[in-house]
């Protein structure tokens with residue numbers, strides 16, 4: 001699958017949330033492109049800090065890579081990568097193209113920052129599962145943890161997630177990364193989740209190498225009591241499948257530790 005250009009497809013990777021997951025990077029730039037610059041990001045600092053949506057990968061290129069793909073047993077095809085997938089203005093069409101070619105359900109991992117836009121919700125609604133990041137219950141913490149592009153507010157993020165919840169018939173998961181900066185906010189985050197009514201809550205801590213230390217299993221287990229009554233699972237409770245990527249280089253660029 002080596003084309004000389006950065007590939008759009010990577011993996012499969014073992015995901016604690018999505019099992020054997022084939023990655024699709026609809027931005028596919030060599031440098032991280034995101035509307036956030038999270039302090040715990042495993043991909044390092046954001047090089048292109050932007051909330052501007054545009055076409056990065058022509059659909060023909062994505063389709064070409066899927067047509068070369070060998071038969072695989074997959075639990076999910078997941079839009080993620082070195083970028084925020086909702087920055088790709090052709091995300092909805094890209095999801096449709098994948099669904100035409102692959103039986104496995106499609107998930108999108110998003111930082112939720114662009115969900116206030118109706119066209120982004122329309123694109124996300126074409127996926128079977130949307131995993132929406134929510135780490136901060138206050139504007140101040142959003143700025144400290146996720147370091148969004150200027151102009152993105154928590155209020156906007158929450159209004160976008162709530163609007164998606166109202167419109168979307170697929171599975172909506174909230175993903176929360178907990179570590180020392182927000183470990184005293186579990187109750188506040190759980191309260192937001194109760195108001196949003198997601199199908200699942202995924203409680204994570206930064207286990208992959210990054211600038212932030214993970215919380216130990218006992219601390220996260222204690223914090224899980226805040227999520228009582230919700231369909232919540234922590235990273236320490238989940239099992240990962242054994243998975244072998246098709247192209248190790250493409251995969252390690254997006255997932256430095258498998």
Ligand code: SF4
Pocket residue numbers: 034035036037038040041042043046082083084111
């Ligand atoms: S939203 Fe994801 S890709 Fe963007 S900085 Fe945060 S962790 Fe990294």
